Amino acid sequence: MTANPYPLGLRLAGRRVVVVGGGAVATRRVPALLDAGADVLLVSPELTPALRAHVDAGRLHWEPRRFIPTDLDGAWLVQVAVDDRAAAAAVSAAAAERRIFCVRADDRAAATAWTPAVTRHGPVTVAVLGGGDPRRAMTVRDAIRDLLAARPPAPPTGPGYPGAAAPAGGGGDARGVAAAGAGRVALVGAGPGDPELITVKGWRLLTGADVVVADRLVPGLLLDELRPDVELVDASKIPYGPSRAQEEINRILVDRALAGKFVVRLKGGDPYVFGRGGEELLACAEAGVPVTVVPGVTSAIAVPAVAGIPVTHRAVAHEFTVVSGHVAPDSPGSLVRWDALARLRGTLVILMGLKNLAAITATLIAHGRAPSAPVAVVQEGTTGSQRVLRSTLGAVAEEVVAAGMRPPAVVVVGDVVDALASAGAAEAVRGAHPAPGAQA
């Protein structure tokens, strides 16, 4: 009977690790070594393009030749990623002589160390060894990964980790009571509407939050899954005018963070695309509250995409411009050069554009954009209530009113609106999507 392996977490930062071989196995092994900060020496006459990119970027050293035993001088670990048995055995022998652990891709029995199947979840790393059966290890790892993704993680600990919470003396609520000064804010983009379009990082932080301050446009299903003890602040219900309301939101973020809470400010789409995320960051910075920014999938790109409209397309549009329509073109407060936008050839994506659509389209036409330019209006994109109206620049304002379309909606102007339509591709895109919110 073989003895059990002894699990360890190797801290490789700045330590020499030798990888012998430059093929598919090495390509898969190198990124985790670099992620661990290892000083990687790659020995191989040939490299895959991915490995060459690491070399070109200066992330590792490459000896373009076959292995010689002195390559291992000064190394802490060696990974053998060659098919050639005899060559691999020579590396093993040189490693054994120097008392360096040797991972063998070609022969588990000959190896002195095994690489586990791994899943990473923020600061937590789970490594699974399958008792000699890599498939079993992967099956177990996959199950753990699903579990970690589906459930709020245990209260994270460790310095610097957003949401790090120190248990209160006397065994209080460990999650809610953080060490003084440990509070922080994460500005998280929630994506455009489909709850699955939040990022992995955004989701992880959300599930670790003590307080969530959410916008009106944030997918309700994301909030549905929060733990009952999380304080949920609905920013759209704050009963003042827009600027007072923003001050109030800033105050809530800062107060809760200074009280030691981990606050997630969850915003529709991306936090910095017409989201006032910058103001919230400044308010936190002024109060000395640390902030993490997690970008989101913006409706400006994602809503057209899901409706079958690419914002760029080869030979059709080599640019796209995203503009807010929330201030009328003739208003003294407008910062947008609509006359210049009218002369662009490419795609124009207008957010918050329904209220002023008649004035916007008239201005674009007056300054030279063709009344026949294709336009699509997508209401509540990426959700189960998505509606798409296709029209032209000259007709769209009236048709939107006639169709009773309401915000939130994205208006797309340009030939990309028809780029995929002829091939029935828009329908293909729509058909491929499960009903938003449905579990795959």
Ligand code: SAH
């Ligand atoms: N930060 C957000 C945009 C905030 S401004 C983002 O990056 O997506 C709000 C505007 O975004 C809405 O008026 C609308 O124009 C657009 N929008 C957001 N979600 C949308 C959706 N699901 N469907 C259509 N438009 C949407």
